[in-house]
Structure formats: C-alpha cells, structure tokens
Amino acid sequence: MNGEKELEIARERVIDAISKNMNLYGVTESIGRLYGALYFQEGPLTLDEMKEELGMSKTSMSTSVRSLLELKMVGKVWKKGVRKDLYLAEADWYQTFIDFFTIKWRAGISLNISAMQKSLSEIQPLLNNEQVEPHIKEQAKIDIEKLTSAIEYYDWLNRLVDSFESKEIFEFIPKGENKKTEKS
Amino acid sequence: MNGEKELEIARERVIDAISKNMNLYGVTESIGRLYGALYFQEGPLTLDEMKEELGMSKTSMSTSVRSLLELKMVGKVWKKGVRKDLYLAEADWYQTFIDFFTIKWRAGISLNISAMQKSLSEIQPLLNNEQVEPHIKEQAKIDIEKLTSAIEYYDWLNRLVDSFESKEIFEFIPKGENKKTEKS
DNA sequence: CTGTACGTACAGTTTTTTCTGTACGTACTT
DNA sequence: AAGTACGTACAGAAAAAACTGTACGTACAG
Known part of the structure; x- marks a missing residue:
C-alpha cells in the first residue's frame, strides 16, 4: 500500500x-x-x-x-x-455559502416583492369601490393584510442577506470558534 | 365589475x-x-x-x-x-423560513460532517506510514487541511441554524417593526 | 491567408421526475 | 355485519431534465 x-x-x-x-x-x-x-x-x-x-x-x-x-x-x-x-x-466555504444564498435569495425576494406590491396596488382600490360586494371587500381586506405581512417578511430576509453580504453575520455568529457547541 | x-x-x-x-x-x-x-x-x-x-x-x-x-x-x-x-x-413566513432551512440544512450538515470525519480518520495515518511516498503524504497533508477547515465551516453553519431555531437570529436581524404586536 | 485548437449552441437521446388512474386497506356509519 | 367514504401504494404514462455528439464560430499559429 x-x-x-x-x-x-x-x-x-x-x-x-x-x-x-x-x-x-x-x-x-x-x-x-x-x-x-x-x-x-x-x-x-x-x-x-x-x-x-x-x-x-x-x-x-x-x-x-x-x-x-x-x-x-x-x-x-x-x-x-x-x-x-x-x-x-472557490476554497472558502464561508464565502461560497454567502455567494450561493445571496444570489439565490435576492432573485426570489425581488420577484416576490414586486409581484406582491403590484397585487396590493390592485386590491387596495376595491375597498373604496361602491360596486364591490361586501363579501369581496372582506376577502380583499384579508388579502391586504396577508400581503403586507409577507412583504414585511421579505424585507427581513433582505436584511438577513445584507448581513451575509457585508459579513456582519460573523459578528453575530463568529467564524471558526473551533469549540464544540455546548448543546446537541 | x-x-x-x-x-x-x-x-x-x-x-x-x-x-x-x-x-x-x-x-x-x-x-x-x-x-x-x-x-x-x-x-x-x-x-x-x-x-x-x-x-x-x-x-x-x-x-x-x-x-x-x-x-x-x-x-x-x-x-x-x-x-x-x-x-x-402555515401563515407565519418567519417560522416557515426557519423550519424549511433548519430541516434542509441540518440534514446536509450531519451528512457532510460524518463523511469528512471518517475520511479524515483514514487519511491521518498515512502521514506516519513509512510505505507512503512523500508525494502522497504531501497531498494527504493538503487534504487534511481542507477537511479540517470544511468541518469548521459546518460547525459555523450549525451554529447559524441554532440561532434560527432558537429565534436568537431576531435579536440580530429584528423582525419588521410594523403594527403587529410582537410577543417577546 | 490557411489550418488547428478550443468552447459552446443546438438537436436528438436517455434518464429522471412528475402526474394519473386503479386498487386496496382502514375506519366510520348504519 | 355490510356498506361507504377516505387516503395512499403502486404501476404505468406523460413531461421534464440531464446528457451527448455534431457542427459551427472564434482566436491564435504558422
């Protein structure tokens, strides 16, 4: 051998x-x-x-x-x-991780946010429209709330990605501490 | 309409x-x-x-x-x-995000770590083996370094996932400060 | 300029994944 | 107990994705 x-x-x-x-x-x-x-x-x-x-x-x-x-x-x-x-x-896996998810997530985030904002702008007017039935208005109201909180979530995700890209995440979760985790 | x-x-x-x-x-x-x-x-x-x-x-x-x-x-x-x-x-997308990546990443992490540790334990002995050519030893040394730093990365990823699971991530990247009453 | 080496677009083939309909096991209803 | 409604295992059909070989455009060498 x-x-x-x-x-x-x-x-x-x-x-x-x-x-x-x-x-x-x-x-x-x-x-x-x-x-x-x-x-x-x-x-x-x-x-x-x-x-x-x-x-x-x-x-x-x-x-x-x-x-x-x-x-x-x-x-x-x-x-x-x-x-x-x-x-x-690329040998640096921290960097690879950051690039990978930054690229993937950013794409999804902007796709979703713009779809949601467009839909939001279409649904909003229904609330003040006399011709729209109360039942529909109720649904519209619910949808608006859902979309609003979804957009809020995407804003959060965006900030998370920002912290990857800027490497600030490593201030919160430090690299190679090399000490085993206490739990699990 | x-x-x-x-x-x-x-x-x-x-x-x-x-x-x-x-x-x-x-x-x-x-x-x-x-x-x-x-x-x-x-x-x-x-x-x-x-x-x-x-x-x-x-x-x-x-x-x-x-x-x-x-x-x-x-x-x-x-x-x-x-x-x-x-x-x-599930309507809470923060939770959905956490669950999704926790489930996916944990699976990958443990898979990789155990493969790497096993390989590491096989490569290590080559260094002290007389029959192994210097050229191979050199490669082994490089591989050991690569695997060691890869394992270190996975440890980091594990800690990142921990911070998702425990919700500590929200201390670092706070959720949207909008209307919704948040329970701390 | 002609010839050669290289990377990739494209079309066709193979492999994998997704989707469907049938059939069956379970649990509830009467 | 028999009958019925339900969810899903399974096998085959349909669709999608991955892979290959050929052919072509470009760049460099002579």
Whole structure:
C-alpha cells in the first residue's frame, strides 16, 4: 500500500457527500460532483481534464462549469502560455455559502416583492369601490393584510442577506470558534 | 365589475411568484402552487377541494401535501364533524423560513460532517506510514487541511441554524417593526 | 491567408421526475 | 355485519431534465 488508493477513497466519499448536499440545495448531483472534484485538485483544471476526471462529455463540463461560475463556486483562472480555459474551485466555504444564498435569495425576494406590491396596488382600490360586494371587500381586506405581512417578511430576509453580504453575520455568529457547541 | 375577478388575478400573480420562489429552493412548482393556493384560503382545505382548486389528481394532492407537511409549511387540522383530513397553510413566513432551512440544512450538515470525519480518520495515518511516498503524504497533508477547515465551516453553519431555531437570529436581524404586536 | 485548437449552441437521446388512474386497506356509519 | 367514504401504494404514462455528439464560430499559429 502506497496510500494513493486510500486517499482516493477518502476523497470520493467526501465528494459524494458534497454533491448530495448541494443536491439538497437544488443543484444537480453532477454539478456537485464536479465541484467536489475541483475542490480536491491542487490546481485549476481545463474542460478536457474535467471530462477525463468525471468521465463525462465535454459539453456537460462546459455547461456545468458555467453553472458553478454563476454561483461563484468556481472561478476562471489565467495561466501564462495556456490557451485552454482554466477553472479553480472557490476554497472558502464561508464565502461560497454567502455567494450561493445571496444570489439565490435576492432573485426570489425581488420577484416576490414586486409581484406582491403590484397585487396590493390592485386590491387596495376595491375597498373604496361602491360596486364591490361586501363579501369581496372582506376577502380583499384579508388579502391586504396577508400581503403586507409577507412583504414585511421579505424585507427581513433582505436584511438577513445584507448581513451575509457585508459579513456582519460573523459578528453575530463568529467564524471558526473551533469549540464544540455546548448543546446537541 | 364586482371585484371578484380582480382579486383572483391579484392572487394568481402572487401564487405564481411564490411557487417560482419555492422552486428556486428546490421545491416543485406544483407543490409551490399548492402552498400558494392554501395560503390564500380562508380556512383549511380537504384533498378533494385542493384537487378542485388546482385541477390535478387527488393522488398528487396527497403526495404534495405530504411534502409540505414534512417541510412544516402546512399543518393538519381537525374540525369537529368533518371526516376528511383538513390542511392549513402555515401563515407565519418567519417560522416557515426557519423550519424549511433548519430541516434542509441540518440534514446536509450531519451528512457532510460524518463523511469528512471518517475520511479524515483514514487519511491521518498515512502521514506516519513509512510505505507512503512523500508525494502522497504531501497531498494527504493538503487534504487534511481542507477537511479540517470544511468541518469548521459546518460547525459555523450549525451554529447559524441554532440561532434560527432558537429565534436568537431576531435579536440580530429584528423582525419588521410594523403594527403587529410582537410577543417577546 | 490557411489550418488547428478550443468552447459552446443546438438537436436528438436517455434518464429522471412528475402526474394519473386503479386498487386496496382502514375506519366510520348504519 | 355490510356498506361507504377516505387516503395512499403502486404501476404505468406523460413531461421534464440531464446528457451527448455534431457542427459551427472564434482566436491564435504558422
């Protein structure tokens, strides 16, 4: 035994866990495996090397790596004399976490807020409209309350994301305290 | 115009946004639409009413509602004299957020931590093994460092989830200061 | 300018997921 | 006890997503 096999097995298990984990967050297992593979590389990889590493088509590598780029989980890297594109896994998982959820959540937040505000502005007038039946008005009132509190929630979520982006969250939950949690 | 149509359109837009948003988080659009529909109901619905509301099969309603139950986004409700199961949307989105991510993240965290610790315990011995080539040892050392810092990150994430679950997060990012009376 | 290496758009295929209808077990009603 | 209403397991159908190979545009080399 020269340790190569052992290392390989140990890595494989972690890559597997990473990809399953990412899958939980709505990312394909293949894309997760690609990230995992890149994570354990010593240096950046070309598309052809990834293809080799995962035994998949180059096309897949191209699209997968693009997804990872959009999530900022990998970065494109420059190396003198190398014509092929090189990609490197982002190694700082705190940063990865922040980017991932900032990107995902912001998108959802603005989508929802604008839909809700638009609907709110359509429902509001019903309350003062003579032609609208009392029963409908009652429903409108309830809906307005629901939408108002939903928007309030999204405002909170936005502030939470702000605290991720600005890293202020680490003042509240400090990084690598490295002491085990007292409970659980 | 009696306002009914307007209300319907306004709701439909929000339901659409909600389901797209949930889809972003890895939940089917259908399940998202079901949650949205339940959210705007005045009271709890039976499976047959959902089926009617969404124009889908009862089987689908059964499985979708189960997913929502697991995510604690709906609750089963009991009403005297009613034999059918009744389901009500959880209206507090702060709570929904907390439950959703607590459930999802905890699963991923423990999965990853145990995989990493196991791999770590396999890699560590390589360092002191005479038969392992220096080159492999070098890689092992790098991997150990990576895994150690990854585990540290997961510990942080665990503490973040703790702060969600215990609601301490609201001390750091306060809920909306609007009308609603808050109980501390 | 011509030839070559590279990344990716696109169309077709395979795989996975979602959805439906039937059938069955359970529990309540009479 | 039989009859009925209900929810869901299961298998197959339909839809969606992931994956691949070909073909093409671009950039650089000679």
